[in-house]
Amino acid sequence: MTGPPLTQPQVVVVGSLHRDYVCRVDTLPAAGQTVVGDEAVVGSGGKGANQAVAAGLLGAATAMVGRVGDDEDGRSLVEGLRSAGVDTSGVGVLPHVRSGMAFVLVAADGENCIAVAPGANSRLEAVGAVAVVRSLLAPPAVLVTQAEIPEETFCAVVEAAAERGCRAVVNLAPYRQVPAPVLALCDPLVVNESEAGALLGRTVRGATDAVGAVEELLRRTRSVVVTVGAEGAVVGGPDGVELVPAPTVEVVDTTGAGDAFTGALAAALSRGEPLAGAARLGVRAGAWSVSRPGAQASYATAADLGH
Numbered sequence: 327m328t329g330p331p332l333t334q335p336q337v338v339v340v341g342s343l344h345r346d347y348v349c350r351v352d353t354l355p356a357a358g359q360t361v362v363g364d365e366a367v368v369g370s371g372g373k374g375a376n377q378a379v380a381a382g383l384l385g386a387a388t389a390m391v392g393r394v395g396d397d398e399d400g401r402s403l404v405e406g407l408r409s410a411g412v413d414t415s416g417v418g419v420l421p422h423v424r425s426g427m428a429f430v431l432v433a434a435d436g437e438n439c440i441a442v443a444p445g446a447n448s449r450l451e452a453v454g455a456v457a458v459v460r461s462l463l464a465p466p467a468v469l470v471t472q473a474e475i476p477e478e479t480f481c482a483v484v485e486a487a488a489e490r491g492c493r494a495v496v497n498l499a500p501y502r503q504v505p506a507p508v509l510a511l512c513d514p515l516v517v518n519e520s521e522a523g524a525l526l527g528r529t530v531r532g533a534t535d536a537v538g539a540v541e542e543l544l545r546r547t548r549s550v551v552v553t554v555g556a557e558g559a560v561v562g563g564p565d566g567v568e569l570v571p572a573p574t575v576e577v578v579d580t581t582g583a584g585d586a587f588t589g590a591l592a593a594a595l596s597r598g599e600p601l602a603g604a605a606r607l608g609v610r611a612g613a614w615s616v617s618r619p620g621a622q623a624s625y626a627t628a629a630d631l632g633h
Contacts, residue, residue, distance in 0.1 A: 334387070334462075334464065334467070335386075335387045335388055335389040335413060335462055335463075335467055336381075336386045336387045336388065336466075336467050336468070336593070336596035336597070337378070337381045337382075337386045337387070337388040337389070337467065337468055337470060337589075337592050337593060337596050338388075338389045338391065338416075338459060338462050338463050338467060338468070338469050338470070339374050339375075339377050339378040339381070339388065339389070339390050339391065339392075339469075339470045339471070339589075339592075340374065340391040340392070340450075340455055340459060340469065340470070340471045340475065340479070340483045341372065341373055341374015341375070341377065341378075341390075341391075341392055341470070341471055341472045341474060341475055342372040342373050342374040342375065342392060342426055342442075342444070342447045342472065342474035342475055343370075343371075343372040343374060343375040343390075343392045343393070343394050343400075343403045343407075343417070343425065343426055343446075343447065344371045344372035344375070344403075344425075344426040344427055344428040344442060344445075344447070344474075345368065345369075345370065345371070345399035345402060345403060345425055345426070345427050345428070346368065346369045346370065346371035346427075346428045346430055346581075346620075346621060347366055347367075347368055347427065347428070347429050347430065348366065348367045348368070348369060348430040348431075348432060348581070348620070349363040349364060349365075349366045349367075349430070349431055349432070350363055350364045350431075350432045350433075350434075351363035351364075351431050351432070351433055351434075352433065352434050353433050353434070354431055354433045354437065354438075354439050355431070363431070367619075367620070369620050369621060369622065369623055370402060370403050370406035370407075370621070370622050371428050371430075371581075371582060371621040371622065372392075372403070372426055372428070372447070372474065373472040373474050373497065373499060373585050374390065374392050374470075374471070374472055374474065374475070375390065375392070375403060375406065375407060375622070376582045376585030376586070376589065376621050376622055376625075377470050377472070377497070377585045377588050377589035377592065378390040378407060378410070378412045378470075378589065379406065379407060379410040379412060379589065379622045379625055380585060380586045380588070380589025380590055380593070380611060380622075380625050381412075381470070381589040381590070381592050381593040381596075382407075382410040382411040382412040382589075383410050383411070383625050383626065383627045383628070384589070384590055384593045384594075384607070384611070384626070384627065384628050384631070385593065385628045386592070386593035386596050386597070387411075387413075388410075388411070388412045388413065388593075389412065389413040389415070389416055389462050390407050390412050390413065390414055390416060390417055391416035391417070391450075391455055391458045391459065391462075391483075392416070392417050392418075392447065392450055392475075393417070393418045393419075393420055393423075393446040393447060393449050393450045394417060394418075394419055394420070394425045394426075394446050395419070395420055395421075395422075395423045395424045395425040395445055395446045396419050396420065396421045396422070396423075397424060397425055399424070399425035399427065400419060400425040400446070403425060404417055404419075406622055410622070410625075416458040416462070418450075418454070420446050420449055423445060423446045423449060424443075424445040424446065425445050425446050426442065426443060426444050426445040426446060426447040427442070427443045427445060428440055428441070428442045428443075429441045429442075429443075430581055432579050432580075432581060432619075435577065436577035436578055436579050436580045436616060437580060438579070438580055438581050440581075442474065444474070447474060447475055448475075448476060450475045450476060450479050451476070451478075451479060452476070452478045452479040452481075452482040452483075455475075455479050455482065455483055456482050456483060456486045459483050459486045459487065459490075460486055460490065463486070463487060463490045463492050464490060464492070465490070465491050465492055466492075466596060466598060467492055467596055468487075468492055468493050468494070468495055468592050468595050468596045469483060469484070469486075469487035469492055469493070469494045469495065470494075470495045470496075470497070470588065470589070470592045471483055471484060471494065471495075471496055471497070472496075472497040472498075472499055472588075473497075473498055473499055473500055473501065473502045474499075474500065477502060480502075480504075480508075481504070481505060481508045484496060484508050484511050484512070485508065485511065487511070488511045493513040493548075493595065494511055494512055494513055495512075495513070495514060495516060495588065495591065495592045495595065496511075496512040496514075496515050496516065497516045497517075497584070497585075497588045498515060498516070498517050498521050498525070499516075499517070499518070499521060499584065500521075501517075501520070501521045501524040501525070506546065509546055509547050510546065510547055510548070511547075511548070512547045512548060512549075512550075513547070513548035513549050514547075514548070514549035514550055514551045514561070514563065514591075514601060515543065515547045515549070515550050515551070516551045516553070516587075516588050516591065517550075517551070517552055517553070518552070518553045518554075518555075518584060519531055519532075519535070519536065519552065519553075519554060519555075522536065522539040522543070522552045523539075525539075525543065526539055526542060526543070530552070532554060532557065533554050533557045533558070533560060533569050536552040536554050536560040536569075537560050537567055537569070539552050539560075540552055540560050540561070540562035540567050541562065541567055543562070544562050544563070544567075548563070549561070549562060549563035549564075549601055550562045550563070551591070551601070551605060551608075553584060553587060553612075555572075556572055556574070556577075557569075557571065557572065558570045558571040558572035558605075558609045559572070559587070559605045559608065559609055561601050561602050561605045563601045565600065565601070565602070568602050570602060570605040570606050570608075570609055571609070572609040572610075572612065572613050573609070573613045574613075575613045575614075575616060575617040576617055577616045577617070578616065578617055578618055578619055579616065579618065579619045579620065579624065580616050581620065581621050581624075582615060582620070582621030582622065582624065582625075583612045583615045583616045584612070585621065586608075586611045586612050586614070586615035586624070586625050586626070587608040587609065587611060587612040588608065589611070589625075590604075590607045590608040590610070590611035590612075590626075591604045591605060591607065591608040592604075593607070594608070607631070610626075610631050611625070611626050611631065614626040614630060614631065
């Protein structure tokens with residue numbers, strides 16, 4: 327492991343760490359097409375690490391649980407977490423395994439496409455992750471996880487959070503099928519329009535569709551957030567369903583914006599804020615992110631958001 331542990335983190339993130347290789351292009355390539363872009367830029371990413379950095383920069387005591395390779399990419403990923411104040415004692419360094427990598431193309435309008443080589447992330451085993459979660463997690467802290475880690479591990483840490491009496495913030499990205507008993511523990515389930523549509527077997531596009539999606543998904547889980555890009559997010563829970571609008575910004579790069587939202591949401595929930603209030607911080611953090619290039623490099627601090 328990679329450092330002394332926090333005694334009691336507010337946010338425990340179990341998830342992926344990827345070194346991002348980013349190239350800006352005029353337009354994203356069609357199938358079979360080659361495009362010429364700008365000089366490649368290297369940065370730190372992975373949904374798990376992104377969400378941990380977002381929460382840490384906003385002042386939440388945050389711990390990361392994941393795996394990197396014993397290589398330069400892995401060392402850079404760990405350093406990126408530490409620079410945001412994230413505890414890395416739960417990040418294992420694996421010899422003879424490459425760290426995860428993500429290959430990102432960003433178009434002039436800010437949209438992106440990403441291919442991921444999981445590397446060490448695929449070695450995040452359930453037994454080890456659950457042991458660390460149990461050692462770190464206690465109410466009112468929250469667990470955060472995503473679907474860029476093995477399915478067995480994903481399910482096991484959500485169940486471990488429930489056993490500890492803590493809420494599990496589950497970002498089902500990229501989409502995968504989840505056993506109904508695990509889905510029922512998500513609090514909230516955080517999905518975008520595409521992921522909500524995959525869960526429901528129909529198209530979900532825009533805030534109006536998202537309201538219907540949230541109402542339906544509430545029959546299957548504890549609370550739900552469906553993000554709808556520039557429109558903000560629709561949240562649903564015991565207090566009802568509400569659209570939380572996003573501020574208007576000039577979009578530069580959408581890479582990692584959903585992770586900025588989820589990390590900010592988790593940070594606010596760990597302080598006891600209601601779901602709608604936490605989503606308000608999340609949409610502000612996401613809007614700040616898309617107005618700047620990169621993933622972690624674009625994330626707001628508490629001072630940036632006046633929070």
